[in-house]
Amino acid sequence: MSQGFFDEMTNGAADPRAIYSGVANWLRAAPPEILDARRDQAELLFRKIGITFAVYGEKDAAERLIPFDIIPRLLGGDEWARLEAGLIQRVKALNMFLTDIYGRQEILKAGIVPPDLIFRNECYRPEMQGHRAPHDIWTHIAGIDIVRVDDEDFYVLEDNCRTPSGVSYMLENREMMMRLLPGLFADHAVLPVDNYPDNLLASLRSAAPPHCADDPRIVILTPGQFNSAYYEHSFLADKLGVELVEGRDLTVRDDIVYMKTTEGEKRVDVIYRRVDDDFIDPLVFRPDSVLGAAGLMGAYLAGNVTLANAPGAGVADDKAVYTYMPDIIRFYLGEEAKLKNVATWRCREQDALKYVLEHLSELVVKEVNGSGGYGMLVGPHASKEQIETFRQKLLSDPDGFIAQPTLSLSTCPTSFTGGVAPRHVDLRPFVLSGADGVRIVPGGLTRVALKEGSLVVNSSQGGGTKDTWVLATNAK
């Protein structure tokens, strides 16, 4: 067992934690050949289904398989209840924050969040200023990345308010486990996640423009098959029973969006778009984009279509704004944040920058606008040259970075050829906001850093996934 980390199965003791006793017994009893065989079967099945993702900047990896680990990650019902309450609180505050930023800007006037952090951020969209998103929902689908360091607290690592991906893995991983290890699954009272598509559909329906008739037409807008998450886009369209469209399938006439079909044009009311802001409308954003539809923003601003998530929502998932989340929650809800934030140095502040530069080899440094684990320095694992490069980057653009302590992420048992070993994990639950409230299925995507000692769980950086079992029984 690795030293100094919270292992979710053993917590450093000889006996496993109560909720893990079933898994521990199974691991003890199962011959290594069985585990090996199940692993091979899992890989084969994933290949057959064709769940792949593309890694940007890598030549031969257009269609790579995310490694799947067959040992489930367990959470007790009591742990989940705490986490769920924190997620609901956080996402409510995020939506209120966005409504405020594009509206009256009370939080800026109150001096809680520095205005330059918002307005100098490329994700702030001046085009949205003064506009109210339908039902004041900006981030219909949020992915909140969570880590644990002990058996008590959950920490939020980052908020993803734009187009968080990975939910298809959450659903496929569950199917896989039920097929591969039906006995183990049956021995545990695992709460279901398979109603996620129904929840998503209900949330999107509720977010339709207020004037819309009973049955809004919903589509998923994908950038196309070369996007790294294309599999997920088509998967979700299939599960939701809605059309998967590309920009060229849409046309906007007199501020109304139509989808071209073999039966003529059909009016579209809600677009779950997996296309970034920059690309959704060549008349308003990038003129060279062919991934969106010309006039879409006009239709949106006229209130004739709902875009999920709303344009400009990305300003809330900025890593520097993240550091203010406890204040943001207090400001709008008058409550203390139920989920903790990781201590963060804002390099834009003189003292913080000084500290960070002196402790680069201990810290994790992240680009304020980065995502997917790109543009990140993990001090303890970095070479001298990498540290030097980051020192220069920090000096030339301190505003562009934040730093955090290297967290002792919790570990979970993970199966490899030749045995089982603990590996670091995080969790991305998906939080759905609709006009009728917040919906979360119990679970999420557990990502696991497969390399020994590695803390980077991003699939683009060699991470794998696990099924997350939220149990009806309590951990304590």
Next chain:
Amino acid sequence: MRARVTLQIEVAFSEPVRSANTLLRLTPRPFDGLHVLDWFVGVEPVATLRRIEDGYGNMSHSCSHAGPLERIAITAEGQVETQDAAGVSRGLHEKQPLDLFLRHSHDGPGEEITAFAKSVSGADRLSRLHLLMGALHDRIAFAPTDSAPRAAAAVFAEGKGCAREIAQIFVTAARSQNIPARFVSGLLLDGAEGAAFHAWAEAHVDGIGWIAFDGALGFCPRDVHLRLAHGVDYWSAAPWRQAFSGYADQKVETRLKVTAARQASWQTQQ
């Protein structure tokens, strides 16, 4: 000066296209240096023009055309009275905070432009901006064109650019020195541009407000500049943008006609 302005944009498609969407920022908003007596925007084939004030406070119109479509003609026309306000753009409806106009584009201002801006020093911000405009005017040869603008760094390296490109360099340079700056598109009423559309920049000086600088011509806009729109960059202030679906080449012809009207204020006319 008082002038009657007629601007025409003619778009011809080599093959009929299925549809076209157009966004126009061709309606000047009055401010201390501009009195708009009357103004009209029209499009042919006739389509509904939807008027919307954009996020910056510019007046924009949008329209859509269903095909088959071979040509679109856009007209903006009216009578305006401009006043020499020494470049100060006061009295505009401001919807965005100064911080927005300190934002850098994704690839940043670039070392060369930053070094160039840094090398220009002045007694105060205002004089520094004047010197920056002069230095830019000397450094970049003005070559009017109506084609899409290139990246600021590339134009700066080449040393030759159109008004929009020079304005974008001015904006980039000012922001690199932490001076709020924005892009302005408009028309030149004396026909000096040689292209229909002109562009310049505005920079903010505390105590005075937004001041316009025309790096292409090398002076602060006076009464020959007719201001149409501003934004964080060229694309957000572009006088018109269009997208169409269909396989065709697009040929655009723009014409600007300005007739000087007798200098007279409303009062004396009545």
